[in-house]
Amino acid sequence: MSNIKIALAGNPNSGKTTLFNDLTGSDQYVGNWPGVTVEKKDGLLKGDKNVVVQDLPGIYSLSPYSLEEKVSRRFLVEENPDAILNIVDGTNIERNLYLSTQLAELGLPMVMAVNMMDVVKKNGDKIDFEKIAKALRCEVVGISALKGEGGIEAAKKAVEMAKRSVVERGPGKLPDVPHVFSGTVEHAIAHIEESIQGKVPERSIRWYAIKIFERDREIIKKLEIGVGEMKHIEEHIRDCEKELDDDAESIITNQRYEFIQGLMSKALTKSEIRKNKATLSDRIDRIVTNRILALPIFILSLCVMWWLAVADGGPGTILTDWANDGFLGDGWHLPFTTHEVDGKDYETASEEFAKAEATVKAWEAGEKKASVEDEETGEISEEWDIDEAAYNAAKEVEEPDPSQFGVWVPGIGALIGAALEKMGVSETVASLVNDGAWGGVATVLGFVPVIFVVFLFLAFLEDCGYMARVAFIMDRLFRKFGLSGKSFIPMIVGKGCGVPAVMAARTIENERDHRMTVILATFIPCGAKTVIIAMFAALFFREMWYVAPLMDVIGIAIIVMGGIALKKSKAFAGEAAPFVMELPAYHMPTITGIWRHTWIRLKGYILKAGLIIFPACVLLWFIMNFDFHFNLVGEDGIDKSMLATMGGWIAWLLAPLGFGTWQGAAASVSAEIAKEQATATLGLVAANMDGASTAAHVTNLFASFVPACVPDASKGSVAKLIAMSFMVFNLFIPPCMVAIAVTFREMGSKAWGWLAVGFQLFVGYTLAMSIYQLGMLAMGCGFGVWTAIAIIVDLFCLWAVFRPGRRAEG
Amino acid sequence: MKTLNDVKIGETTKIARLLGEGAVKRRIMDMGLTKGTEVTVRKVAPLGDPIEITVRGYELSIRKDEASKIEVA
Incomplete structure (x- = not known):
C-alpha cells in the first residue's frame, strides 16, 4: 500500500508543530489552504517516504465557527486521511480531550499521543493510558515532542492501524466509536443516524449525526436534508432540549465535558504536593502581566527587538x-x-x-x-x-x-x-x-540579516508563550480601531521591514483582524523608506527637524484612522469575533525549535523575494539603459531611455500631486522594486540638471516641477511642497513589490489582495494630493478643479472614519 | 444575576448559565466554560480589559464583553 495519509490534529500549544517537525524533518511544504490564509503544511514521514503527514491547524473543537475549524473539518471528512494522529497536552489534558472525543467520532483509526510526558512525570502526576484508550476507542501512547521522544513510534503506530483497518474492515462493519452522551441524546442521535444512512460515509455516520443534532448549518446544507425529514429530526432534538432544559449545542458540549471529567477522575492522579503550589510559569506570569510592570516590560522587550534588528550599532x-x-x-x-x-x-x-x-x-x-x-x-x-x-x-x-x-x-x-x-x-x-x-x-540578500534577527526574536516570543500575553496586554487599545492585541507586533516589525511584518501577522488567528493588520502594517515607514526620508529631510527640510518623526506619526495616524474606517466598511462588517484566548504556560524554547521556526520563514522570504526582485532588477536595468530602439543610452542619456518614455506615459496621473513629470513617475515606479531605489533613481534622472552635486541636481529637479504661474517669491516654498508631496506619496502608497506579493499571499485571494493594494494606493495618493493641492491653496496659488476634488476626497475620508459604526460590531 | 465580571480577583466561583448564542457562546463552551464548571478569576489586564481566568487547570483570557455573558452562582 503506498501513500498513506496521516492527519496530525490537536489543540494550539499542544506541541503539534514540534511533533510535525520531528516527524518530517526538512521534508515539508508550507503553503495556504485553498482560498484561505490558514497555514497548510505537509511532509513525508522520516524513514517511510510512502507516508504523508498532514499538519492540520491547531483547533479546540470541530465546530463550524472559526476558519481553522472549518478547514480541519473539511479535510477530515472530505480528504479521507487513513489515520488520525491526535496530539494531546498531558499537562492540560482535560480540555485537550474535548477535541479528541470529536475526532474519535469520525470513525477513522486514531492514535492519541499524550505530549509533555516528561513534565507530567516531573510534576508527579499519573495518567492511565489504558483507561483513556478504552473510553475513546483509540490507541494511546506517551511522547515528549520537545525531547524528540516517542513521536516517530506514535506515527508508526498510526500507519500500522491504517494498514490494519483496510484489511480488517469488511463491508457493513462499522468502526467502534465512543458513546459519550446520556440516554435521551443517544436516542435522538440514533434516530438521526437512521435517517441519513446512505448519504454519508458509513464510518463517520455518528459524527454527522451529532453535527445535525447540533443544528450545524454547514453539514445540514451539505447533506441536502429535505424539509420534511429535517422536521422529523427537529422533533427529536426539541424533545431532548425540553427534557434537559438547554439548547442542543450546549447539551452536546456539556455532556462531552462531563464525560471527560468522569474519565479523568479515574485516569488522572494529580500529585498531592503540587496541587496548591504556584508553578514557575505562574510566578513568571505574575510579574510579566502585572498591572504596573506589564507595560514597561513589554516596551522593554520591544526595545530589545528594536535594538537587535535595526538600531545603530546593534x-x-x-x-x-x-x-x-x-x-x-x-x-x-x-x-x-x-x-x-x-x-x-x-x-x-x-x-x-x-x-x-x-x-x-x-x-x-x-x-x-x-x-x-x-x-x-x-x-x-x-x-x-x-x-x-x-x-x-x-x-x-x-x-x-x-x-x-x-x-x-x-x-x-x-x-x-x-x-x-x-x-x-x-x-x-x-x-x-x-x-x-x-x-x-x-538587494534581496542584503535584507536577510535584519529579517533573520526579527524572525528569530519573534520565534522566541512565540515559543516561550509571551506572544499571547502581548495580546492580553494590548488588546484593549487595539480593539478600539478594529485590530486585536496581536496586531501590535507586526507594526513594530514593520519599522524594520514590511515583508516580515506582513508575515508576522500570521500569528493572528482571527481572519478579519489578520487581514486588517496585513493592510495596515506596511504604513509604518520601513528601513528602506527611511532612506527616502533621510534624503528629503537633508535636501529640503533641513530647518524642519520634525519632518522625519512626523512621517512615523502620519503612519500611526493612518493605521488608527484606516482601522476605524475599514472596520465600518462593508468588507469588514459582521459579527465581532470572540476574543477567548488561551494563555499557555511559559516554557523555555529549544534552540532547534526556534531555529526551525525561523528558518522556514526566512526560506520563504528568500525564495519569494528572489523570484520577484531578481527579474525586476534586470528589467529595471534594461529600461534605464536602453531606448525603444534597443540602443544603449548610457547614464547621461537616461532622459531618452525606455524608463523616461514610460514615465512620460503615466506622468499625467501624478499631475494633481505636483510632480507629474517623467522623472517623478520614473522614480516612483522604480521605488516599487525596493523603496530606497527612489533616491538612486532621482539622482540618475536629475543628472542633467544644473549644479555640482547630486544634491543640487535633485533640488533643481524639484524646482523645475514648480508651475510657471507661481510668482517667483513663492517658488522656493512650492518646490518644498512638491518634495513633501513626492516623499509622502512614496512612503504611503503600496510598499515594494516583495511586500505586495506577500500581502497578496497573506490576504488569501486575489480579490482581497487587490482590495489591500487599492486601499494603500488610495491613501498614498489622497495624502499627496491633499498636501499639494491644499498647500497651493494656502499659498494663494489659486483654486482649481483638483483643489475641489482634493477637498471632496478628504471630506469623504473624514466621513468614513467618523460616521456611526454598524451595530453588529458592538 | 451575578456575572463573571462581578467576581473579584482571586475568587473562585461556579458557572450557572451562559447567555447569548452562536459563535461566541460556542467558543466559550468549547474552551471548557460549561455549566457547573469551577472558575477562578486571576487578574485584569493593565488597561482594564480583558481578564485572565483559570478553568479546567489552564489559563484563559476573555474580554469583559464575553465575561458579562457568563452567569455565576
Missing part, C-alpha cells in the same frame, strides 16, 4: 552593513586581523583617497573647490578649496590596498567584477551582470 545593523558592503559588495576584513598602516586604519586611508580623487577630478575640470557627497542623501558632506599644490599632492595619494590592513576577504560583488574584467566582456554586459542581475540578488 547586531542587525552590523550584520546588514557587513552583508551589503562586505560579503556582497567589495569585501571585508576578518575581525581581529586588522591593524594600522602608517598610523591610519583602512577607513581613514580610504576616505583620504576619496578626497584626493575628488581634488584631482575638480582641478582637472578647472574648478577651485572640491567636494565629496554623502552616499545616501547625495548631499555635499565636505567641501574644500584646492590649488595646484593640493592637486599635485593629491595625485600622489595611492588607493589603499585593503589586504595590507588585515586579512581581506573579497566580496562577491568585487569577485564578479574582477571575473568580468578578466573575461574581457563589454561594458554593457558587465553593467548588466553587476548592476542589473547581481544588484537584484544583493
Whole structure:
C-alpha cells in the first residue's frame, strides 16, 4: 500500500508543530489552504517516504465557527486521511480531550499521543493510558515532542492501524466509536443516524449525526436534508432540549465535558504536593502581566527587538552593513586581523583617497573647490578649496590596498567584477551582470540579516508563550480601531521591514483582524523608506527637524484612522469575533525549535523575494539603459531611455500631486522594486540638471516641477511642497513589490489582495494630493478643479472614519 | 444575576448559565466554560480589559464583553 495519509490534529500549544517537525524533518511544504490564509503544511514521514503527514491547524473543537475549524473539518471528512494522529497536552489534558472525543467520532483509526510526558512525570502526576484508550476507542501512547521522544513510534503506530483497518474492515462493519452522551441524546442521535444512512460515509455516520443534532448549518446544507425529514429530526432534538432544559449545542458540549471529567477522575492522579503550589510559569506570569510592570516590560522587550534588528550599532545593523558592503559588495576584513598602516586604519586611508580623487577630478575640470557627497542623501558632506599644490599632492595619494590592513576577504560583488574584467566582456554586459542581475540578488540578500534577527526574536516570543500575553496586554487599545492585541507586533516589525511584518501577522488567528493588520502594517515607514526620508529631510527640510518623526506619526495616524474606517466598511462588517484566548504556560524554547521556526520563514522570504526582485532588477536595468530602439543610452542619456518614455506615459496621473513629470513617475515606479531605489533613481534622472552635486541636481529637479504661474517669491516654498508631496506619496502608497506579493499571499485571494493594494494606493495618493493641492491653496496659488476634488476626497475620508459604526460590531 | 465580571480577583466561583448564542457562546463552551464548571478569576489586564481566568487547570483570557455573558452562582 503506498501513500498513506496521516492527519496530525490537536489543540494550539499542544506541541503539534514540534511533533510535525520531528516527524518530517526538512521534508515539508508550507503553503495556504485553498482560498484561505490558514497555514497548510505537509511532509513525508522520516524513514517511510510512502507516508504523508498532514499538519492540520491547531483547533479546540470541530465546530463550524472559526476558519481553522472549518478547514480541519473539511479535510477530515472530505480528504479521507487513513489515520488520525491526535496530539494531546498531558499537562492540560482535560480540555485537550474535548477535541479528541470529536475526532474519535469520525470513525477513522486514531492514535492519541499524550505530549509533555516528561513534565507530567516531573510534576508527579499519573495518567492511565489504558483507561483513556478504552473510553475513546483509540490507541494511546506517551511522547515528549520537545525531547524528540516517542513521536516517530506514535506515527508508526498510526500507519500500522491504517494498514490494519483496510484489511480488517469488511463491508457493513462499522468502526467502534465512543458513546459519550446520556440516554435521551443517544436516542435522538440514533434516530438521526437512521435517517441519513446512505448519504454519508458509513464510518463517520455518528459524527454527522451529532453535527445535525447540533443544528450545524454547514453539514445540514451539505447533506441536502429535505424539509420534511429535517422536521422529523427537529422533533427529536426539541424533545431532548425540553427534557434537559438547554439548547442542543450546549447539551452536546456539556455532556462531552462531563464525560471527560468522569474519565479523568479515574485516569488522572494529580500529585498531592503540587496541587496548591504556584508553578514557575505562574510566578513568571505574575510579574510579566502585572498591572504596573506589564507595560514597561513589554516596551522593554520591544526595545530589545528594536535594538537587535535595526538600531545603530546593534547586531542587525552590523550584520546588514557587513552583508551589503562586505560579503556582497567589495569585501571585508576578518575581525581581529586588522591593524594600522602608517598610523591610519583602512577607513581613514580610504576616505583620504576619496578626497584626493575628488581634488584631482575638480582641478582637472578647472574648478577651485572640491567636494565629496554623502552616499545616501547625495548631499555635499565636505567641501574644500584646492590649488595646484593640493592637486599635485593629491595625485600622489595611492588607493589603499585593503589586504595590507588585515586579512581581506573579497566580496562577491568585487569577485564578479574582477571575473568580468578578466573575461574581457563589454561594458554593457558587465553593467548588466553587476548592476542589473547581481544588484537584484544583493538587494534581496542584503535584507536577510535584519529579517533573520526579527524572525528569530519573534520565534522566541512565540515559543516561550509571551506572544499571547502581548495580546492580553494590548488588546484593549487595539480593539478600539478594529485590530486585536496581536496586531501590535507586526507594526513594530514593520519599522524594520514590511515583508516580515506582513508575515508576522500570521500569528493572528482571527481572519478579519489578520487581514486588517496585513493592510495596515506596511504604513509604518520601513528601513528602506527611511532612506527616502533621510534624503528629503537633508535636501529640503533641513530647518524642519520634525519632518522625519512626523512621517512615523502620519503612519500611526493612518493605521488608527484606516482601522476605524475599514472596520465600518462593508468588507469588514459582521459579527465581532470572540476574543477567548488561551494563555499557555511559559516554557523555555529549544534552540532547534526556534531555529526551525525561523528558518522556514526566512526560506520563504528568500525564495519569494528572489523570484520577484531578481527579474525586476534586470528589467529595471534594461529600461534605464536602453531606448525603444534597443540602443544603449548610457547614464547621461537616461532622459531618452525606455524608463523616461514610460514615465512620460503615466506622468499625467501624478499631475494633481505636483510632480507629474517623467522623472517623478520614473522614480516612483522604480521605488516599487525596493523603496530606497527612489533616491538612486532621482539622482540618475536629475543628472542633467544644473549644479555640482547630486544634491543640487535633485533640488533643481524639484524646482523645475514648480508651475510657471507661481510668482517667483513663492517658488522656493512650492518646490518644498512638491518634495513633501513626492516623499509622502512614496512612503504611503503600496510598499515594494516583495511586500505586495506577500500581502497578496497573506490576504488569501486575489480579490482581497487587490482590495489591500487599492486601499494603500488610495491613501498614498489622497495624502499627496491633499498636501499639494491644499498647500497651493494656502499659498494663494489659486483654486482649481483638483483643489475641489482634493477637498471632496478628504471630506469623504473624514466621513468614513467618523460616521456611526454598524451595530453588529458592538 | 451575578456575572463573571462581578467576581473579584482571586475568587473562585461556579458557572450557572451562559447567555447569548452562536459563535461566541460556542467558543466559550468549547474552551471548557460549561455549566457547573469551577472558575477562578486571576487578574485584569493593565488597561482594564480583558481578564485572565483559570478553568479546567489552564489559563484563559476573555474580554469583559464575553465575561458579562457568563452567569455565576
